[in-house]
Amino acid sequence: MVRKEGEMATIEISCVEVWREISNYLNEEISPEMRERMEAHFKACAHCTAVLDGTRNVVELIGDGRVFPVPDGFSKRLYKKLQKSP
Amino acid sequence: MTESQLRNNEAELIKSVCAGEREAFYELVRPYERMIYATAISVVKNPADAEEVAQEAVLKAFSHISAFREEARFSTWLVQITYNEARMKLRKARPHLYESIDHQEPNEEGDLWPKDYADWRPIPSELLEQNETRQAVQDAITSLSPTYREVLVLRDVQNLSIKETSTILGISEPNVKTRLHRARLLLRDRLAPGIDGSWIKGQPYRKARAW
Numbered sequence: 001m002v003r004k005e006g007e008m009a010t011i012e013i014s015c016v017e018v019w020r021e022i023s024n025y026l027n028e029e030i031s032p033e034m035r036e037r038m039e040a041h042f043k044a045c046a047h048c049t050a051v052l053d054g055t056r057n058v059v060e061l062i063g064d065g066r067v068f069p070v071p072d073g074f075s076k077r078l079y080k081k082l083q084k085s086p
Numbered sequence: 087m088t089e090s091q092l093r094n095n096e097a098e099l100i101k102s103v104c105a106g107e108r109e110a111f112y113e114l115v116r117p118y119e120r121m122i123y124a125t126a127i128s129v130v131k132n133p134a135d136a137e138e139v140a141q142e143a144v145l146k147a148f149s150h151i152s153a154f155r156e157e158a159r160f161s162t163w164l165v166q167i168t169y170n171e172a173r174m175k176l177r178k179a180r181p182h183l184y185e186s187i188d189h190q191e192p193n194e195e196g197d198l199w200p201k202d203y204a205d206w207r208p209i210p211s212e213l214l215e216q217n218e219t220r221q222a223v224q225d226a227i228t229s230l231s232p233t234y235r236e237v238l239v240l241r242d243v244q245n246l247s248i249k250e251t252s253t254i255l256g257i258s259e260p261n262v263k264t265r266l267h268r269a270r271l272l273l274r275d276r277l278a279p280g281i282d283g284s285w286i287k288g289q290p291y292r293k294a295r296a297w
Contacts, residue, residue, distance in 0.1 A: 023267035054274045062242050062273070066215075067223050068124040071133055074140075075119060079112060081141045082148060 013037050018048045022055055096160045103151050111148050118161050121244055122168050128239035129172035131228050139175050143168035158253075165244065166254045169236075226276040234269035241266050 018041050024030045025038055042049045061067070087095070102110035115122075122143060127136035147154075147167050154163055227235060227243075240251040241262070252259045 019271070020267075023270050024263065026270075029263070051271075051274070054278065055270050058270055058274045058277060059242055061223055061277075062227065062238070063245065065120065065243075067220055067227070067243065068120075068127055069220070070120050070123045071137060074123065074137060075116075077137070078115075078119070078141055078144060081145060082108070082112065085145050085148060 011037060013041055015041075015045060015048055018042075018045075019051060022052055025052070026056055026059060093156075093159070097156060100151060100154060100160070103148075111151070114160065115144055115147070115164070118164050121161060122164060124239060124243050125165050125168045126172045128227070128235055128243070129169065129232070130175055135175060135179075136172075139172045140168065142175075143171040146171065159250070162246065162250045162254065165240070165246070165250075169254055223277070226273055229276060230269055230272060234265055234272060237262055237265040238269035238273065242270070 018038055021030055021034060021038060025035065030038070042052060096114060099110045099114045103114065119140075122140045123136055126139035126143070127133065130136050130139055143164070147164055150167075154160065227238065230238065236255060237251060240246045240254060241248070246254070248259050248262050251262045255262070257265075
């Protein structure tokens, strides 16, 4: 393969290596090289793409704020307690 | 409000609290009610206990406000107090269990293999309006071991930084990353059967995915 100067080949990585980094990938806590390798892998691997999408969905789902709703009357009771405190 | 405006605003309120203005403390805590409650429930698991812990934590924060150091964020400080209160409650309620919970170190060596490769479509936000969905997600989170659950709640539910999470839990930053990663994959596997509707009570098994 003839490569232009400065152009790097994307080194293939395995599914296991991809899974190890999926969380860091979603948090953008990986090197640009690793990102590029993972993206090349996702293009070719439906399983890893499914794991990525599912994990991203889970992160969005639990970060929604509606998952642990504060019980009704919580604020009221809290401030009553505070008022009574010495 | 920018981060520095927020901090200045909070610093002013804290000064007022120290000068004896109780109302200022209400104002200080109000934006973090949800955060305090979610932290508590991630440790003690049930809503009644979580509310009690939240109240105790807020009272403690109020009486110890002079101990607050401005290099920390007020929210982090509050979460840390809540977290400690919640652990204390657990220890009192179940001393025999507490020992094992506290020292339980799940095997963090080796790789975690996803069990499910189902193709998930983006989750519509309306789905969380349904009690069943919220309950399923809550159950999946509370079914995680405390080691994973606590990191997951601080990072992904509360959106605290790696550094803040590491300070609150007293674990290293790489450890926060590893635990978060495993918690997310475990949660994904636990929620995956639900996408066929099987975790919604009374729903027959559906081939069509809920999202």
